[in-house]
Amino acid sequence: MKTLSIIAVLALAIILPFIADIYLIHVVSTIMIFMCLALSWDMMLRTGQLSFGTAGFFGLGAYAAIIAVDDFNVNPVMSIFVGAVFAALTSFGLGIAVLKLREMYFAITTLALTSVFTVLARNLSDLTGGAAGKILFNAIFDGDPKKTYWLILSFTIVVIVLSEIFERTRVKYAISSIRNDELVAKSSGINIFKYLLIVFVITSAIQGAAGAIYAQQYAFVEPDSTFSANFLLLPIAMALVGGIYSTIGPIVGALVLGFTSEYLKLLMPYGHLIIYGIIIVLTVIFLRKGVYGTIMEKIRSK
């Protein structure tokens, strides 16, 4: 039953460009980008570390990809790997220092890193184009929405599989024991720092790749919109609504919030993000397991 529904959803996702109009294809592509960010944020959260650096590595990947295409004539599809590898290398270097931190110190440092990246992007004008940003001559696949959609879909599948690997292998036991009690994890012989670094680098690479795809799709980068707080806020809200510490949670949350926000944008053009703030506050107070988790629990208990 479960495999059957997964195959059905996958088939629907693959043939969607043939049956849907361009607007819907575009909306679903954007939702999948945010889904990947939400999953990567949740994967880091499973270790007990709250990262506010999602937008930072997203923007880093976006800049790396655009610069690779513009200055070094890299193939746009290859530039996504450039974005991912650049974000991964940066997070590896930074992670060695930052991952010794815990709780709010880790959270605020990752938030500060995003600001540092923004300042760098704005001031290294020769490389990044400064405050005006950089515009490419052509979007990826010459702006073909169907090909872009399939590219994003395959990336999303990779991220979902990665998240499931984290959920099913012994990495999961290491990660959850770090989250629950670091001292116990340490005395059971788990190399905490190694696991944290692995997760940090992988999640940053996902964020970098997501940023690269997003930037190639629109063929431009600009400090304020590329490092926008939306790429931090929306994934957190999505993961919280769906339910954290799982793969299915962020997926459901991204679909629910993604479609809702499309309508909200039309209803209130100014400050529609307030809904996300309220959603975060309400889910943290009332629904610790997220909307999806709570509903599933209710169904199971009946």
Next chain:
Amino acid sequence: MKRIFNLYTFFLLLLVVVALVRPYAFFYGLQRGSLYSLIALPLALILGIVGLLNLAHGDFLTLGLYIGYILFNQFKFDPILSMIFIAPILFVIGLAVYKSTIEKVLKSHHLNLLLITFGVSITLVELINSLWTSRPRNVYVTYATKSISLFGISIGAYEFLYVAASIAVLLVIMLVLKKTRFGQAAFAVGQNPRGAAIVGINVKLVYTITFSLATAMMAVSASLMMPRVSIFPNLGGPFTMKSFCLTAMAGLGNLPGILLSGITLGIAEAIVQSIPGYSGWSDLVFFGVLILVIAFRANRGAER
């Protein structure tokens, strides 16, 4: 003790050198740094006593600025005098936010605490955005634009109020913490909440009052900086970061250290700003120092 003394001597020496080489950067940095520490003090109080990093800290400042702007615009209230009205309004808002959201998750996992203040911060920013749009607002008063000449350079006279206010607020906080019953209770709660509860202190009440009072204290910095800034919804975010940076640099519970590190970083920022062509890099000073200090502290902690 000896280390602290050495640190202070080093700090004083640095100040003298900067004052001699770049007097403008020195005065400008002194003023900015005092403002930063004035804003950071309430954050440090909440962090030290309630144990909560309030990510919505700077947004309460923005809210205070908008309240002051309305008072000035509608009723022609003097910005500095409007402090008397902003403070109670912020107190009530702080109380409402604390009681309705933060108190409910105070005992749960620390991730929830960070997430909830993050959510409150977004809600406040977007509320301000939808109420007043993102158009920048300005408050003009004649006395805020006067400048005086000191050692051959011209410098804003009004901003010296920041220096006076930050010292005054610091002294008042220290006196309240040392001399009043509430202050001593708050100090005890900050040291050990469980122990404080055992000796009969109402920990819940102390938390509530501390959070609300600290929020009300934002009125001082809001009304003082009002004539000198453009008011816009996202103004508060960088101040939250800078406040936390100062608190981390000074160390928890070290309130005078906040003023000291505030002035140091303010001057460092002003020096970078005064280098032609590199003024955009001055934002990096705070974040760079924040990352360095935290990483250094964490490494030292790991060795112990």
